[in-house]
Amino acid sequence: MAAPCSDTCEAKERSLRERVPPLLTDLYQFTMAYAYWRSGRHQEPAVFELFFRDNPFGGGFSLFAGLEDCLLFLRSFHFTDEDVEFLRSVLPPNTDPAFFQFLRGLDCSGVTIRSVPEGTVVFARVPLLEVAGPLAVVQLLETSLLCLVNYASLVCSNAARFRLAAGPRRKLLELGLRRAQGPDGGLTASRYTHMGGFDLTSNVQAGFLFGIPVAGTMAHSYVTSFNSLEEVWPQTLAAVDGDRDPVDFVSLTKGWLTHVCELLGAESGKIREGELAAFLSYAIAYPQNFLPVIDSYSVGCSGLLNFCAVALALCELGYRPVGVRLDSGDLCRQSLDVRGVFRLCSEHFSVPAFNSLIIVGTNNISEQSMIELNKKENEIDVVGVGTHLVTCTKQPSLGCVYKLVEVRGRPRMKISEDPQKSTVPGRKAVYRLLDAEDHPFMDLVCLALEPPPEGAVPLSCYPLGCDSSSVSVTPAQVTCLYQEVFTKGQVTHPQSSAAQTREKVQSSLQTLHPRYKRLQEPESYTVALSERLHHLVTELQRGSSIDSNFLLAN
Amino acid sequence: MAAPCSDTCEAKERSLRERVPPLLTDLYQFTMAYAYWRSGRHQEPAVFELFFRDNPFGGGFSLFAGLEDCLLFLRSFHFTDEDVEFLRSVLPPNTDPAFFQFLRGLDCSGVTIRSVPEGTVVFARVPLLEVAGPLAVVQLLETSLLCLVNYASLVCSNAARFRLAAGPRRKLLELGLRRAQGPDGGLTASRYTHMGGFDLTSNVQAGFLFGIPVAGTMAHSYVTSFNSLEEVWPQTLAAVDGDRDPVDFVSLTKGWLTHVCELLGAESGKIREGELAAFLSYAIAYPQNFLPVIDSYSVGCSGLLNFCAVALALCELGYRPVGVRLDSGDLCRQSLDVRGVFRLCSEHFSVPAFNSLIIVGTNNISEQSMIELNKKENEIDVVGVGTHLVTCTKQPSLGCVYKLVEVRGRPRMKISEDPQKSTVPGRKAVYRLLDAEDHPFMDLVCLALEPPPEGAVPLSCYPLGCDSSSVSVTPAQVTCLYQEVFTKGQVTHPQSSAAQTREKVQSSLQTLHPRYKRLQEPESYTVALSERLHHLVTELQRGSSIDSNFLLAN
Known part of the structure; x- marks a missing residue:
C-alpha cells in the first residue's frame, strides 16, 4: 500500500528537489551511465548496497538517518531540458545525442529500495540500504544517496x-547554526540532532520546517548595547x-538590588548599570520569559545580582522568571554558586519561584566536556551545544560507501589488494539476533534467498573482522x-513521523x-556472515586466482 | 555607482533566498529585536563586526570568503506573511502584535557594509566585515552572516x-560531495575550494552553477559490473x-595484451577478464577520454596490463588515451611503477602518446599525506581530495563571531572575565602595512576617524596578544x-567574478x-591596535572598575 502524499509531502519533495537536483552528483556517474548505455547494458538489473566501514567517533554503534530524504x-x-543541455556541454563531444534523450526520460519507476528503518541503531559493514534497478539508473543515484545519508547519520549518532x-x-x-557547514548543513544538523536526542534548537527555520521546539532569549550584544538606566523604556510594568x-x-x-547586595554582602559599586538596564528592558518586554545571559561582565559581582533584583521584582508583580544562562568559565562551579x-x-x-529557576550552560561544550560535566557536581538544567555537535569535530565524516553487489542476478565483488576495500557480494537479508534478555548480540548478514534464522535454533556463522573461523550461536x-520502502517509483512503506x-x-x-554503548572503548558488536554467504565470498575469491584463459579464446 | 544586476544575479538571489530564508537564524535574534523595539531602541544606529579569534588549522593565515553570498x-x-505567522506562534504570547507589522516591513535599506575584499588573506582578530544600521536589523542579520562566512572561509583556507x-x-x-555535510555543504565546498586553489571538481552541479571545470571517468563499480568479454558491445571501433x-x-x-605481457614478463593468467571488458567498453564509448581506475583487482597483475593493451589499441587507431587513476595503496610507489x-x-x-599519459591519485588524501606525497618521488599529475578537504577534519569550524562595537556613536565593549572573549570597541579602519620588499608585516586596526597611517612615516602601536607595551614601526x-560594498539596500562595489x-x-x-605561510609552526603575523584605539580600550576597561553610584540616583 502506497503511503498517501499530502500537500506537505509535495512541498517537502519540491524543496528537496531544489536542495538535491539530479546534477548534484559526480561527473563519473554520467560517463559510466553513457558507457553502460552505449553497450546496451543500462537496463540490466543491478543491486547496490550502502554501508559504512567503521562505527563513528571510536564508538560501538551508529544510527541510521536520512532515509526519508532519500525517498523524496x-x-x-x-x-530537465536545462540539466540535459548542461550535461551535453560537459560530456565528451562524441557522446551519442540519443543518450541525452534517454536521460531526459529517466526516472526511478524501475527502482526498489529495501532498508533498515530510519532511527535504528546500526553497525559497521551492515548494509543499510539496498538499491535495486536498471544498472544505469542505480549507478546515477550513488552520490546523492550517499550525501543524504552520510551527514544525517553522523550528526544523529553524535x-x-x-x-x-x-x-x-x-x-x-542545539545551537550550531552559525558554525555549521553552510545554511543547509545547519538545518540538517538541527533536524537530525533532534532525532538523535536533543530537545530544543535555536534554529527558527528548523522549528518552522520540522516542528522542533525552539529556544533562546538574548546574546551578550544585547547586554552590552545598554549603557545606563535612562535607556530603559517604558520604565513601568503592570502586575500579572x-x-x-x-x-x-x-x-x-x-x-530589590539593594536588598540582594545586603543579603549577599556584595559591593554595589561593581554592579554594571548597563547590564541592569538590559535585564530590565528585557523583563519589561517579556515578563514571563526572563532568562538573561549573566556573564557579560562578571557573574558574581554583577550579572547574578542584577538577575536576582529583576527576578525578585518580577515575582513581586506575580510573574515567574525563568532562569539564567552562563556562557563562559567553569560552568559547574558557577552553577553551584548561582x-x-x-x-x-x-x-x-x-519567594518559592526562586526554587524552580533553571540554569542554562553554553560554552563550547564537547563530548568530553559533557562527560566531565556529568561526573562533577553541578546545577545545570539545560546544556546548549553548537560547534562540536554540528561539525562532529571528533570525526567529521561517516564515510558511507555504495557498492555493486549483483548484476543480472550474478553476485559481484570487488577483490581489492586493500582488504578493507573488498566488498561482500550478492543480494542480502539482514537479521538482528537477540539474547534471552532481549539484547541484540549479533547482526547476521545472509543471502536474500536463504531461509531466515529462527529463535532457539543453533546456527553457524562467520564473524567479520576475525580470521575465517566459524562460530555457533543460538539466538x-x-x-x-x-523493510521494502520504495517500489515502482512509489514509497511503499508508511514513513514514521519525526x-x-x-x-x-x-x-x-x-x-x-x-x-x-560505552562512549570510550566499547566492546565490539559482532556482525557475521551466514555460512552460505561466507562460502560465496570464498568461492569468488578463489575464482579470482583461477587461471583465466580468455586470451586464448577467440 | 551600483553594480548592475543581471538576470543571473536575480536568479542567484532567488536561489540564495531559498537556501538562507530569514528564519534560518537563532530565536534569540527575534526576542532581542522585540526587546529593542519595545523600548524604542530598534532604530538606534549600531555597528557590529565579524571576525575570528584564531587562524584555522594551527596555521598563520586564513582567507576571507562568502562575501558575495552575504550581499545577495x-x-x-x-x-513574508508566512514567516511572520510562524514567528507569532513561537514568540511569547504577550508579544505586541504591532511588532509583527514592524517585522513585515523590514529590509536592509538602512544597512551599510564595509568589508575586506573576498579572497583576501586575513588574520585572526582583524574585523572582516563591518555591519552598520538600525540596531534591531543588524542584530537580526547575525546568524545568517556568520553561517555564510564561516564555512566558506574555512574551506577556502583549507x-x-x-x-x-x-x-x-x-x-x-575536489571530489568531496558524498562526504560533505549534506547537499548544500557539498556545493559550497566545491565553490570555495575552487576559489582557494583547486582546479577541478567532480560535482556537476558546481560546474553548472559556478562554471568550475568538472572531471571524472569511472568508479570501481563500473569495473566490477563486467564479468567477461562477451559483455563488450559493440566490439568494433572506427579509427579516428x-x-x-x-x-x-x-x-x-x-x-596488444599478449605483447604487453611479453614485454613485462607478466603472467596472463592473473589478468581479470571483467576488468578488460570494462576498459574496452569504456574506450569504445569514449575513445578520446580513456582514463580508467586500474586498482579494482591488482594494479601490477591486471589493471595496468589491461590499460596498456586498450591504450595501445586506441593509439593504433589514432586516438590519444588520457591516463589512469590509482585509488588505493602507496600512490607514490605505484605511480613510479606505472x-x-x-x-x-x-x-x-x-608510441609517443604514452609519454604524456597522466596519473591521477585518489586515496583519502589529507593535508599531511599531501605534504608527504610532495616530498617523496612520485609521478602523480592530478591529486583528488575529498573527505579531508570538505569536512576540514583538522579543524571543522572557523569560529567566526559577530560583536557589537558601537551604538548611537558610542563605542561598546564586552569586558569578559575570560580575556579571549573581550571585544575591541568602536568603529574601525584596517590597514595592511608593507615592508620594503612589498611583503605585508602588520595589520593595523585604527579608529575609523583617525588619519590613515602613511608610508615611510613611523608610527607607534600595540600588538595584540602581547602585554600592553607599544612598538614603533615604519611601513x-x-x-x-x-571597501564599502553595500549601502541603502544596494551593492555599491562591483563584485569580482569567481x-x-x-x-x-x-x-x-x-x-x-x-x-x-608555513603549514606547520608558522610565525605569528602581527595585528596591532593604533595608539588611539588602544587608549579607548584602556579607558573603557578602567571605566568598568570605576564605582558606579546609579543605585543612589533616583
Whole structure:
C-alpha cells in the first residue's frame, strides 16, 4: 500500500528537489551511465548496497538517518531540458545525442529500495540500504544517496552520544547554526540532532520546517548595547493580574538590588548599570520569559545580582522568571554558586519561584566536556551545544560507501589488494539476533534467498573482522532488519513521523547492552556472515586466482 | 555607482533566498529585536563586526570568503506573511502584535557594509566585515552572516593549504560531495575550494552553477559490473580519421595484451577478464577520454596490463588515451611503477602518446599525506581530495563571531572575565602595512576617524596578544583593507567574478612572506591596535572598575 502524499509531502519533495537536483552528483556517474548505455547494458538489473566501514567517533554503534530524504529524492528524480543541455556541454563531444534523450526520460519507476528503518541503531559493514534497478539508473543515484545519508547519520549518532554523555534527564539545546557547514548543513544538523536526542534548537527555520521546539532569549550584544538606566523604556510594568496601575519597575528593582547586595554582602559599586538596564528592558518586554545571559561582565559581582533584583521584582508583580544562562568559565562551579544564591533568596525573601529557576550552560561544550560535566557536581538544567555537535569535530565524516553487489542476478565483488576495500557480494537479508534478555548480540548478514534464522535454533556463522573461523550461536529471538520502502517509483512503506523516529532512536538504543554503548572503548558488536554467504565470498575469491584463459579464446 | 544586476544575479538571489530564508537564524535574534523595539531602541544606529579569534588549522593565515553570498542575502532580506505567522506562534504570547507589522516591513535599506575584499588573506582578530544600521536589523542579520562566512572561509583556507602542500604545478581535483555535510555543504565546498586553489571538481552541479571545470571517468563499480568479454558491445571501433571500416577492437586489444605481457614478463593468467571488458567498453564509448581506475583487482597483475593493451589499441587507431587513476595503496610507489611501464611501452612500441599519459591519485588524501606525497618521488599529475578537504577534519569550524562595537556613536565593549572573549570597541579602519620588499608585516586596526597611517612615516602601536607595551614601526607602504560594498539596500562595489577572486587568493598569498605561510609552526603575523584605539580600550576597561553610584540616583 502506497503511503498517501499530502500537500506537505509535495512541498517537502519540491524543496528537496531544489536542495538535491539530479546534477548534484559526480561527473563519473554520467560517463559510466553513457558507457553502460552505449553497450546496451543500462537496463540490466543491478543491486547496490550502502554501508559504512567503521562505527563513528571510536564508538560501538551508529544510527541510521536520512532515509526519508532519500525517498523524496527518488520520487522526484528526473532531468530537465536545462540539466540535459548542461550535461551535453560537459560530456565528451562524441557522446551519442540519443543518450541525452534517454536521460531526459529517466526516472526511478524501475527502482526498489529495501532498508533498515530510519532511527535504528546500526553497525559497521551492515548494509543499510539496498538499491535495486536498471544498472544505469542505480549507478546515477550513488552520490546523492550517499550525501543524504552520510551527514544525517553522523550528526544523529553524535547527538545520541551527547545524550548518553548528558544522562537522560538534562535538557539538551542545539545551537550550531552559525558554525555549521553552510545554511543547509545547519538545518540538517538541527533536524537530525533532534532525532538523535536533543530537545530544543535555536534554529527558527528548523522549528518552522520540522516542528522542533525552539529556544533562546538574548546574546551578550544585547547586554552590552545598554549603557545606563535612562535607556530603559517604558520604565513601568503592570502586575500579572492587571488589577493595579503599572508600577515604576526600575525603582522597584533598584530597591530589590539593594536588598540582594545586603543579603549577599556584595559591593554595589561593581554592579554594571548597563547590564541592569538590559535585564530590565528585557523583563519589561517579556515578563514571563526572563532568562538573561549573566556573564557579560562578571557573574558574581554583577550579572547574578542584577538577575536576582529583576527576578525578585518580577515575582513581586506575580510573574515567574525563568532562569539564567552562563556562557563562559567553569560552568559547574558557577552553577553551584548561582543555585546557592537562588536558594538563599528564596528562603530569605520567601519567594518559592526562586526554587524552580533553571540554569542554562553554553560554552563550547564537547563530548568530553559533557562527560566531565556529568561526573562533577553541578546545577545545570539545560546544556546548549553548537560547534562540536554540528561539525562532529571528533570525526567529521561517516564515510558511507555504495557498492555493486549483483548484476543480472550474478553476485559481484570487488577483490581489492586493500582488504578493507573488498566488498561482500550478492543480494542480502539482514537479521538482528537477540539474547534471552532481549539484547541484540549479533547482526547476521545472509543471502536474500536463504531461509531466515529462527529463535532457539543453533546456527553457524562467520564473524567479520576475525580470521575465517566459524562460530555457533543460538539466538533467543530473531528480527528482520530490512523493510521494502520504495517500489515502482512509489514509497511503499508508511514513513514514521519525526516524533516516532526520535522515539525509535531512544528505544533502539535502550535495547542495546551498555557494553556496546560505552562512549570510550566499547566492546565490539559482532556482525557475521551466514555460512552460505561466507562460502560465496570464498568461492569468488578463489575464482579470482583461477587461471583465466580468455586470451586464448577467440 | 551600483553594480548592475543581471538576470543571473536575480536568479542567484532567488536561489540564495531559498537556501538562507530569514528564519534560518537563532530565536534569540527575534526576542532581542522585540526587546529593542519595545523600548524604542530598534532604530538606534549600531555597528557590529565579524571576525575570528584564531587562524584555522594551527596555521598563520586564513582567507576571507562568502562575501558575495552575504550581499545577495542582504539584498533579498525580508519577511513574508508566512514567516511572520510562524514567528507569532513561537514568540511569547504577550508579544505586541504591532511588532509583527514592524517585522513585515523590514529590509536592509538602512544597512551599510564595509568589508575586506573576498579572497583576501586575513588574520585572526582583524574585523572582516563591518555591519552598520538600525540596531534591531543588524542584530537580526547575525546568524545568517556568520553561517555564510564561516564555512566558506574555512574551506577556502583549507583548499589554499592543500595547494601550498601540493606545490603550484600539480592539478588538484575536489571530489568531496558524498562526504560533505549534506547537499548544500557539498556545493559550497566545491565553490570555495575552487576559489582557494583547486582546479577541478567532480560535482556537476558546481560546474553548472559556478562554471568550475568538472572531471571524472569511472568508479570501481563500473569495473566490477563486467564479468567477461562477451559483455563488450559493440566490439568494433572506427579509427579516428574514419577512413577505414571499424575494426574488431576486442581482438586488436587482445593482441596488444599478449605483447604487453611479453614485454613485462607478466603472467596472463592473473589478468581479470571483467576488468578488460570494462576498459574496452569504456574506450569504445569514449575513445578520446580513456582514463580508467586500474586498482579494482591488482594494479601490477591486471589493471595496468589491461590499460596498456586498450591504450595501445586506441593509439593504433589514432586516438590519444588520457591516463589512469590509482585509488588505493602507496600512490607514490605505484605511480613510479606505472610511469616506468608507460615509458617502456612508449619506447618499445614507438608510441609517443604514452609519454604524456597522466596519473591521477585518489586515496583519502589529507593535508599531511599531501605534504608527504610532495616530498617523496612520485609521478602523480592530478591529486583528488575529498573527505579531508570538505569536512576540514583538522579543524571543522572557523569560529567566526559577530560583536557589537558601537551604538548611537558610542563605542561598546564586552569586558569578559575570560580575556579571549573581550571585544575591541568602536568603529574601525584596517590597514595592511608593507615592508620594503612589498611583503605585508602588520595589520593595523585604527579608529575609523583617525588619519590613515602613511608610508615611510613611523608610527607607534600595540600588538595584540602581547602585554600592553607599544612598538614603533615604519611601513614602506600602507594599503587600506576595507571597501564599502553595500549601502541603502544596494551593492555599491562591483563584485569580482569567481575567476578574479580565485586569482586574488593566489596573488594575495603570493605577497605573504613564506614564514607566515608555513603549514606547520608558522610565525605569528602581527595585528596591532593604533595608539588611539588602544587608549579607548584602556579607558573603557578602567571605566568598568570605576564605582558606579546609579543605585543612589533616583
